[in-house]
């Protein structure tokens with residue numbers, strides 16, 4: 096049996112919680128993704144605890160608890176400045192409409208709990224001593240770099256169709272390959288994906304897109320036809336098939352969406368629709384629209400100072416990133432230098448404001464806004480110096 100000698104602090108601080116459960120006669124283990132990440136020496140962001148104690152028993156044992164997901168057996172325990180999610184061993188019965196079940200059955204033994212989990216590498220448990228429980232050769236699959244369903248893959252995906260997206264997401268994040276039968280089952284069952292809410296699909300899709308091996312995972316996402324079941328990708332596999340041969344992986348979410356939108360050859364006015372179908376926020380949509388617009392512009396001509404000002408630094412840097420990903424030649428250094436040399440980078444940097452203009456005799460009203468725009472354009476074009484004197488002189492001439 097494998098034993099971890101030195102546990103990271105996140106686990107160590109939780110040990111008293113597991114011990115307390117054990118002293119009361121229950122079993123308690125660390126489970127799920129945190130064990131996988133521990134063994135892969137990846138950053139661990141949260142730990143999950145599983146126990147044979149029923150939720151009511153957990154609540155009796157600890158003085159401060161929150162009913163986080165009591166129906167599914169999860170209780171949050173507040174203990175010694177920490178908070179811990181403790182879930183009762185369970186099997187998931189009565190799967191309806193291919194989503195995670197409304198009903199669960201609590202069980203007293205760990206193996207029942209582990210065998211309903213999605214992938215072998217996610218079905219590992221660890222006790223307070225650091226001993227690893229591995230009933231499905233998850234350790235072997237970690238070594239082989241394999242994502243493999245626990246038991247019958249069809250059954251696992253039938254229980255929860257989101258797991259098909261989790262498979263390609265984990266492939267990308269971990270740089271693992273998908274075991275053949277697991278991949279074949281996804282291909283067979285890809286039609287079930289639309290049963291899952293778009294928000295949950297999107298979260299997995301973005302994690303896949305930003306993972307270390309996103310291009311290889313995307314190929315499997317296309318090959319299994321999972322792509323046919325997500326918003327606006329239906330019938331677009333030919334356009335999307337460029338993705339796996341891109342130069343780089345996107346490093347950040349708005350670049351990912353911009354790349355996809357450019358590959359799909361969407362018109363600018365179609366972007367908002369596309370983004371909203373994916374349940375993206377208005378803020379994300381606005382960012383992506385700006386990136387795609389600047390990308391289209393620099394693909395056609397050299398941007399003016401005014402274009403660079405309007406785009407702003409963040410959009411410029413992301414657009415350069417998108418161009419690199421797409422293998423589009425772009426003189427990044429020159430563009431950034433030109434941006435940095437702009438006489439003003441925001442309206443606040445204009446040497447005058449509305450009040451100054453009114454004091455100088457300009458009538459308030461729409462003309463005032465117009466005048467500010469004109470001043471901005473002239474300053475950016477290098478036709479007017481950004482000082483109060485130069486602007487006053489210009490006004491006196493006008």
Ligand SMILES: Nc1ccn([C@@H]2O[C@H](COP(=O)(O)OP(=O)(O)OP(=O)(O)O)[C@@H](O)[C@H]2O)c(=O)n1
Nearest residue numbers: 127128129143211212213214217218255257258
């Ligand atoms: N559809 C799902 C979701 C989760 N799990 C199980 O619940 C654990 C925890 O789920 P979650 O935190 O959502 O995913 P992780 O695998 O921990 O990945 P992450 O690093 O993103 O948290 C998983 O490891 C897996 O054992 C599952 O079997 N089926």
Ligand SMILES: [Mg+2]
Nearest residue numbers: 127128129141
């Ligand atoms: Mg997790």
